Amino acid sequence: ERQLRQQNERLGEFASVISHDLRSPLNVAQGRAALLAEQGESEHLDPLLQALDRMEAIVEDTLTLARQGDTISETESVSLTNLVGKCWATVDTGEAAIEIVDEMTLQADPDRLRHVFENLFRNAVEHGGSDVTVRVGCHNELGIYVEDNGPGIPVEKRDEVFEPGHSSAQGGTGFGLTIVKRIVEAHGWELSVADGTDGGARFEFEMSEQGEFV
Structure with a gap:
């Protein structure tokens, strides 16, 4: 039980670091991609924007999972x-x-x-x-x-x-x-x-x- 608690604490620390260190460059990438979308059309832009949005969601969900535990209340x-x-x-x-x-x-x-x-x-x-x-x-x-x-x-x-x-x-x-x-x-x-x-x-x-x- 102690080992499991320590592992969960390390996972929580990992999630916090990932959230903090990725948030800034991710925001920059999203901003640049949005500017590219305004300047012209490309078949690669939509997948790029979707991938960046997905990255943001993963960062947020990982942090939420670490902070609030494993409970899923709504399905x-x-x-x-x-x-x-x-x-x-x-x-x-x-x-x-x-x-x-x-x-x-x-x-x-x-x-x-x-x-x-x-x-x-x-x-x-x-x-x-x-x-x-x-x-x-x-x-x-x-x-x-x-x-x-x-x-x-x-x-x-x-x-x-x-x-x-x-x-x-x-x-x-x-x-x-x-x-x-x-x-x-x-x-x-x-x-x-x-x-x-x-x-x-x-x-x-x-x-x-x-x-x-x-």
Whole structure:
């Protein structure tokens, strides 16, 4: 318990530093991008502005998560297909492919849930390569899975991957899967790691209420 408390304190300090040190240059980048948008049209401007806005939201949500804990008080109906599509478009996935096997509507905080899928997609690409295939679907009436066909995660290391600062990928922050676990559990769901259908990693979360399949 003491170790967990210390880890949470370090995560809170990390969030505060990130929020403070990124806010100023992020504001400058947003201002410059807005000026570029006023000067002319480009197919790259909208994705740029959206990415900067998303960065700002991540900074704010990370700080909120660290300061206010893991409680999620408000949820709404979320389309799995729509949310996954938006998250996939936000992450630098290279030549990777996404397959959405099932459609369902679930009750969740869509902004927090975006962090879950974005971090899982980013993790799959970092460990499985730029040509990895990621599959999202429902494994039963109370579960959602995200799996890939990468190298997978050894059984003895499956608990470690959720620890703050743990990363086996070059350039990884080590906080992505920690954030995934905290947000999933904040919804009252359970998170586990298994072998993927094609031998890669498979992340499953069991929901407390049955989702609506479409």
